[in-house]
Amino acid sequence: MKIAVVGATGMVGEIMLKVLAERNFPVTELIPVASEKSVGKEIEYKGKKYIIKSMEEAIAMKPEIALFSAGGTTSLEWAPKFAENGTTVIDNSSAWRMDPTKKLVVPEINADTLTKDDKIIANPNCSTIQLVMALAPLHKKYGIKRVVVSTYQSITGTGVKAVRQLENEYQDIKGDMAYNYPIHRNAIPHCDVFEDNGYTKEEMKLVKETKKILCDDNVLVTATAVRIPVVGGHSEAVNVEFINDFDVQEVRRLLHETAGVVVQDNLDTNTYPMPLYAEGKNDVFVGRIRRDETQQNSLNMWVVADNLRKGAATNTIQIAEYLMANKLV
Numbered sequence: 001m002k003i004a005v006v007g008a009t010g011m012v013g014e015i016m017l018k019v020l021a022e023r024n025f026p027v028t029e030l031i032p033v034a035s036e037k038s039v040g041k042e043i044e045y046k047g048k049k050y051i052i053k054s055m056e057e058a059i060a061m062k063p064e065i066a067l068f069s070a071g072g073t074t075s076l077e078w079a080p081k082f083a084e085n086g087t088t089v090i091d092n093s094s095a096w097r098m099d100p101t102k103k104l105v106v107p108e109i110n111a112d113t114l115t116k117d118d119k120i121i122a123n124p125n126c127s128t129i130q131l132v133m134a135l136a137p138l139h140k141k142y143g144i145k146r147v148v149v150s151t152y153q154s155i156t157g158t159g160v161k162a163v164r165q166l167e168n169e170y171q172d173i174k175g176d177m178a179y180n181y182p183i184h185r186n187a188i189p190h191c192d193v194f195e196d197n198g199y200t201k202e203e204m205k206l207v208k209e210t211k212k213i214l215c216d217d218n219v220l221v222t223a224t225a226v227r228i229p230v231v232g233g234h235s236e237a238v239n240v241e242f243i244n245d246f247d248v249q250e251v252r253r254l255l256h257e258t259a260g261v262v263v264q265d266n267l268d269t270n271t272y273p274m275p276l277y278a279e280g281k282n283d284v285f286v287g288r289i290r291r292d293e294t295q296q297n298s299l300n301m302w303v304v305a306d307n308l309r310k311g312a313a314t315n316t317i318q319i320a321e322y323l324m325a326n327k328l329v
């Protein structure tokens, strides 16, 4: 399989290359693509050096699949050009997610909606992916009425500038600021930009994308997205009100039986998910599963995942694996 990785030198792009190698994805030819300033430079993949190509060069090489993580503006301009040339694009930006003609895919939930005609496929936002991985099996069983989610997001979601800011703050060094406030010893309730309704884009992604992936506009979601000085992954405190009552043990069993979900939930041994231990793993970890004693048919749980892996690179590559396995490319 001839694969282009667009944004190959970015944080997610680098993890994509790592995950492709880890999963022995059958790459017959790798086409790394990055911004003009990186064209001609080398990257290494599985011990072999590859020259970074321009968008035009990559399109002309006609990859079967192009994994995009290069921002929405680049994707809006270039994904259609790859697609028109026969390449199937799987895009990590928000550019196509809410486009009614594009599929928004978490393979374990809705990959079966994909067809050969899907030439631009949207990868959901990282905080949405881990949320719906935990919600989907429960929605199927009990029906979800409403979700209240508070996120505690890794600074890697903001990008390398935020990681550098935190490292500088640890050493009390003045440097570039990704935020107007210190990240170290702080919690910033501001992920992405504010919209007119007082919510941030990150919070509205959780609201809108969850409905689309669960294919149910009746699911109500409200969110508060917070940036915290953590690098390993995103954590989410999730309160769910179901249409029907549930049994906590059955919830644990349903989640345990869900591919890609690992239940870590044992109070006798203080076992629960934490981003420090989720980092570098591809699963979504769920714990602190307990009935909400203040409201009927309601549950609390804690959901953690590596936002650069299942939240971005791994989910994208799992979509590519599905396309291959089902001969859709």
Ligand code: 2RA
Residues within 6 Å of the ligand: 125, 126, 127, 153, 154, 156, 157, 158, 191, 192, 202, 307
């Ligand atoms: C964030 N989910 O964490 C967004 C974008 N990666 O900031």
